Amino acid sequence: MSQQQIRIGIAGYGNLGRGVEAAIARNPDMALVGVFTRRAPESVQTLSAQTAVHPIASLPDYRDAIDVLILCGGSKDDLPHQGPEMAAMFNTVDSFDTHARIPEYFASVDAPAKANGKTALIAIGWDPGMFSLNRLYGEALLPDGATYTFWGKGLSQGHSDAIRRVPGVKAGVQYTLPSPEAIKQVRSGTRPELTTRQKHTRECHVVLEEGADAAAVEQAIVTMPDYFADYDTSVNFISEETLRTEHNRMPHGGFVIRSGNTSEAHTQVIEYALQLDSNPEFTASVLVAYARAACRLNAQGQYGAKTAFDIAPGLLSIKSPAQLREELL
Amino acid sequence: MSQQQIRIGIAGYGNLGRGVEAAIARNPDMALVGVFTRRAPESVQTLSAQTAVHPIASLPDYRDAIDVLILCGGSKDDLPHQGPEMAAMFNTVDSFDTHARIPEYFASVDAPAKANGKTALIAIGWDPGMFSLNRLYGEALLPDGATYTFWGKGLSQGHSDAIRRVPGVKAGVQYTLPSPEAIKQVRSGTRPELTTRQKHTRECHVVLEEGADAAAVEQAIVTMPDYFADYDTSVNFISEETLRTEHNRMPHGGFVIRSGNTSEAHTQVIEYALQLDSNPEFTASVLVAYARAACRLNAQGQYGAKTAFDIAPGLLSIKSPAQLREELL
Numbered sequence: 001m002s003q004q005q006i007r008i009g010i011a012g013y014g015n016l017g018r019g020v021e022a023a024i025a026r027n028p029d030m031a032l033v034g035v036f037t038r039r040a041p042e043s044v045q046t047l048s049a050q051t052a053v054h055p056i057a058s059l060p061d062y063r064d065a066i067d068v069l070i071l072c073g074g075s076k077d078d079l080p081h082q083g084p085e086m087a088a089m090f091n092t093v094d095s096f097d098t099h100a101r102i103p104e105y106f107a108s109v110d111a112p113a114k115a116n117g118k119t120a121l122i123a124i125g126w127d128p129g130m131f132s133l134n135r136l137y138g139e140a141l142l143p144d145g146a147t148y149t150f151w152g153k154g155l156s157q158g159h160s161d162a163i164r165r166v167p168g169v170k171a172g173v174q175y176t177l178p179s180p181e182a183i184k185q186v187r188s189g190t191r192p193e194l195t196t197r198q199k200h201t202r203e204c205h206v207v208l209e210e211g212a213d214a215a216a217v218e219q220a221i222v223t224m225p226d227y228f229a230d231y232d233t234s235v236n237f238i239s240e241e242t243l244r245t246e247h248n249r250m251p252h253g254g255f256v257i258r259s260g261n262t263s264e265a266h267t268q269v270i271e272y273a274l275q276l277d278s279n280p281e282f283t284a285s286v287l288v289a290y291a292r293a294a295c296r297l298n299a300q301g302q303y304g305a306k307t308a309f310d311i312a313p314g315l316l317s318i319k320s321p322a323q324l325r326e327e328l329l
Numbered sequence: 330m331s332q333q334q335i336r337i338g339i340a341g342y343g344n345l346g347r348g349v350e351a352a353i354a355r356n357p358d359m360a361l362v363g364v365f366t367r368r369a370p371e372s373v374q375t376l377s378a379q380t381a382v383h384p385i386a387s388l389p390d391y392r393d394a395i396d397v398l399i400l401c402g403g404s405k406d407d408l409p410h411q412g413p414e415m416a417a418m419f420n421t422v423d424s425f426d427t428h429a430r431i432p433e434y435f436a437s438v439d440a441p442a443k444a445n446g447k448t449a450l451i452a453i454g455w456d457p458g459m460f461s462l463n464r465l466y467g468e469a470l471l472p473d474g475a476t477y478t479f480w481g482k483g484l485s486q487g488h489s490d491a492i493r494r495v496p497g498v499k500a501g502v503q504y505t506l507p508s509p510e511a512i513k514q515v516r517s518g519t520r521p522e523l524t525t526r527q528k529h530t531r532e533c534h535v536v537l538e539e540g541a542d543a544a545a546v547e548q549a550i551v552t553m554p555d556y557f558a559d560y561d562t563s564v565n566f567i568s569e570e571t572l573r574t575e576h577n578r579m580p581h582g583g584f585v586i587r588s589g590n591t592s593e594a595h596t597q598v599i600e601y602a603l604q605l606d607s608n609p610e611f612t613a614s615v616l617v618a619y620a621r622a623a624c625r626l627n628a629q630g631q632y633g634a635k636t637a638f639d640i641a642p643g644l645l646s647i648k649s650p651a652q653l654r655e656e657l658l
Binding site for chain 1: 355428431432452459461468473518591592596597599601602603604606607610611614618637639642643653654657
């Protein structure tokens with residue numbers, strides 16, 4: 001670990017934490033101090049054999065050894081208490097993604113971070129995160145316009161869980177797909193009014209329990225309120241083998257499209273698209289780039305909670321401002 | 330003009346200046362102080378009859394009346410002297426777009442701005458500008474990857490001028506088009522090595538002088554060094570009428586695509602695309618959003634030259650940070 005490297009800690013080691021470990025290895029100005037976990041450290045298999053694993057309770061001992069702690073817990077059960085607690089001890093970056101609770105979470109992290117001279121970046125990732133940035137840029141550049149967010153093709157964890165709760169279902173996954181017809185309309189710049197249902201379809205791949213009634217299962221899924229009833233939903237029955245071999249990835253992505261007029265005669269269309277082989281690995285890569293910004297902001301005395309909206313893009317790059325102007329502008 | 334509005338001046342009134350006038354009308358927190366021109370003010374026809382027109386030499390009298398001056402001159406002849414001169418008196422935003430000279434231009438504007446407590450945003454627009462930002466974000470989020478910029482379909486002023494200099498050509502326009510095959514390869518995430526020639530084709534629409542030899546004109550165009558010799562170039566002969574009715578717009582746009590790996594198994598693709606009916610109006614809209622940021626940065630005491638890389642996205646929005654977190658994150 002060189003003196004100049006940014007020293008990173010990972011709190012929580014699921015898919016996201018593993019993605020952070022992989023991303024740090026691709027950023028030469030960063031060094032991984034270790035993984036901090038609630039599990040028995042010796043039971044955790046890290047990507048690299050060199051990665052140290054410590055009990056999460058030992059984190060306070062690492063206050064001086066870690067420049068930025070990346071919080072890889074979940075938004076429902078972990079971050080609401082972990083975010084404020086850790087922001088009192090470390091500069092942090094997290095991917096809190098319960099959109100409706102962001103203002104309240106922001107406030108809960110802001111106070112301890114400010115009180116302790118720490119910088120806490122919240123809601124970092126791609127949505128919230130890069131998609132949010134593109135909603136903001138689109139609106140600011142084309143104030144007379146409309147913004148559309150499409151998700152997919154992507155595996156939805158919540159909807160996959162809902163399928164698995166249907167009696168007769170042994171296993172299954174659900175993909176959200178953007179509707180090609182809706183995307184075409186939006187790209188034309190005509191600013192159509194579209195409901196979420198018109199913008200997306202849902203595709204289910206289901207493994208039945210032995211002897212289950214396929215028609216009844218299909219009916220239970222497509223009529224499920226909140227999850228499927230409002231969508232065009234297709235249900236395919238597959239074998240366990242197919243589920244394991246063809247649905248073992250976590251692809252995701254989508255589009256943010258802003259169309260607007262700069263004069264009556266002229267329509268302009270801005271589109272930001274992500275096509276992700278692995279949702280958690282991409283989210284982790286975003287967290288790691290923002291960890292660089294957290295470290296720099298803290299060095300500038302910029303304390304408290306911040307979101308992607310507050311971060312100048314240049315702070316994400318390993319390159320110096322002069323180098324960025326010369327090479328990328 | 331309300332007390333809270335940002336007071337904008339426009340220096341130079343060509344297509345870009347006119348676009349700025351149109352954009353200000355779409356941003357309720359801004360007010361236009363006036364257009365400042367080298368031409369005789371009474372000869373200038375503005376979009377709105379309400380717009381005041383003043384001689385550019387009177388600008389020093391407006392130091393206290395203008396919060397941000399938007400420089401709408403050209404990068405070749407106007408900005409190299411106007412940028413530094415105006416940055417000593419005003420907060421400025423410009424669209425300096427000679428990529429190779431940006432470091433030198435930055436330094437020439439930075440010194441007078443800093444010395445006089447002004448904020449000068451340079452090289453704002455879409456390339457340099459939004460495309461530069463997306464090259465930066467792409468590289469920072471996917472350090473193990475490759476970035477591709479495609480332009481078009483778009484009218485190229487420089488290449489259109491080159492056509493018009495060919496003997497026998499009365500008038501003409503040139504469009505740059507991205508190659509669909511190259512875009513497809515890049516989107517696949519395979520990181521192909523592509524030359525500018527492989528990425529683009531050039532399409533010329535030419536009106537011949539009476540009695541000119543079409544074959545000779547075509548040959549002169551497609552073999553012209555620097556401009557066309559290295560590209561697949563097509564030449565179409567059209568009437569003056571067709572030129573006037575079908576080629577009177579200034580469309581442009583393009584793509585910035587970053588593909589990269591977050592692990593050996595997983596490729597991720599980020600794409601930013603613009604589809605512009607009017608290149609100058611879109612550039613003007615970007616300038617106006619950044620004028621908001623210039624005003625805010627100056628109020629924070631952030632003096633000197635800055636580029637889009639230095640500007641936190643939230644500074645571009647009319648909305649407050651709390652509103653942005655609630656509505657767009």
